[in-house]
Amino acid sequence: MSKPSKYLLVSLPTSVSSSGHKDDALTALRTCISTDGSTFPFTIPEFKIGTLDALVGQADDLSKLANACEGVVGKVGESLRSILDGDEEKISQQKNINDKPVDQYLRSFQWNKSKYRADKSIADLVDSFQKEIAGIDNDVKAKFNQYNSVKTNLAASQRKQTGNLSTRSLISIVPPEALIRDSEYLETHLLAIPNATVKDFLKTYESLTELVVPRSATLITKDDEFTLYTVSTFKKVSPEFMHKSREKRWVPRDFKFKEGGKEEEQKEVEELGKEERKLWGEALRLGRTGYSEGAMVWVHVLALRVFVETVLRYGLPLDFVCGLVQTSDNGAKKVKTRMDSAYSYLAGNAFGRDKKGRVQKDDSAMTAEIQAGGGGEDYTAYVYYEFEIV
Structure with missing residues (x-):
């Protein structure tokens, strides 16, 4: 110039x-x-x-x-x-x-x-x-x-669909049957585990706190950086389990299944794109x-x-x-x-x-x-x- x-x-x-x-x-x-x-x-x-x-x-x-x-x-x-x-x-x-x-x-x-x-x-x-x-x-x-x-909101919505398993939206990834719902005592947690620490996770998650459901870790999917698991615990220990998971650098993912959520999310991205x-x-x-x-x-x-x-x-x-x-x-x-x-x-x-x-x-x-x-x-x-x- x-x-x-x-x-x-x-x-x-x-x-x-x-x-x-x-x-x-x-x-x-x-x-x-x-x-x-x-x-x-x-x-x-x-x-x-x-x-x-x-x-x-x-x-x-x-x-x-x-x-x-x-x-x-x-x-x-x-x-x-x-x-x-x-x-x-x-x-x-x-x-x-x-x-x-x-x-x-x-x-x-x-x-x-x-x-x-x-x-x-x-x-x-x-x-x-x-x-x-x-x-x-x-x-x-x-x-x-x-x-x-x-533009910032659009980028955030797009990241939900394109990021790694520690950040992206799980609506289109987690099937409803993977979650325990409407239980008075039990709760399912989603954890994004760094791939390098998966073996350690599988060895230690049951003893991380009391009242962890044995052998409840279930593989959902994985990408280049993280592997997504579900783990079930009693609700009374959920806060402690989440806290100790973060200390282990496991990433708890807040997720609630919503009927039609995938379509809503896609519609939001499209509308933000138009705007x-x-x-x-x-x-x-x-x-x-x-x-x-x-x-x-x-x-x-x-x-x-x-x-x-x-x-x-x-x-x-x-x-x-x-x-x-x-x-x-x-x-x-x-x-x-x-x-x-x-x-x-x-x-x-x-x-x-x-x-x-x-x-x-x-x-x-x-x-x-x-x-x-x-x-x-x-x-x-x-x-x-x-x-x-x-």
Whole structure:
């Protein structure tokens, strides 16, 4: 499987180009990236901007929300991996965003204005994203838990029919005439004896406790590991006989004959099999949908995060360009180094204007606010976020 791409979202003021035009600023970014990645325009609409304090708080909220989205998408991806038995080709076929491959969706990203109205406040959008990603997480988790529960029950039922004589169901093995039933004093016990200790069992079972019926050991059947015997005792010594049997590593089998039990057991396996196949399909569909919707929310959260941080970094009036860089781990390190060198001067512009566009002096308090708004991440002179969607 090829290693997934590393994506970078970079926002720069248009002043990085001599003309001040967005197209030229994007060209300047491409030039800086050079051959270490491919750069695509990443269009972000303008949102309602509140107070500076509100923006700093929203930047922190968006940082946490982006991490939550990444976690949900990762969990859904792991759920798909488990249900598809780690088949990477099949897994990759399920991981689309809005019916597009991940890289295609990102390279052609457009804000979904019908679902996430840009005329809403940033706080309302954040609240909407939080509720949606929590709903996706809960729905996918519930369905996969339901599937795994039925799958576990099916496996347990199948083991009853296919395991060795110490664990498998005895309904189809033990004939009713092998048991003493409806006796006031006597009781029949079923014991799975390891094949290596059968001789010892036959020599010692009669003396294991008092009141064991002599020569009552009767062979029922055997497999590669165990031999199944019945032994009769008086009921008053049954608990002691079972306890001492376990000490000898003989395996007591709890069994009561039931008319029609074999048919019921087979029917249970068949019904669980049908339910497991039905839930497998439902879980796969919900996992595919959850991945698509969860990743879509995540990318929109990143876009909104870039917008908020752009306002905090470059001030008003807004005049910026955002680019999506598709690269690799090593490419991302080279790109970061090159951009740090090319755009370090932008640090002096952070919080450089007031709401009316007037230039303000940069100070340590403002820088602290910028870093707080960045969610505690490494500070850069420009707006920069790395992410992978796997």
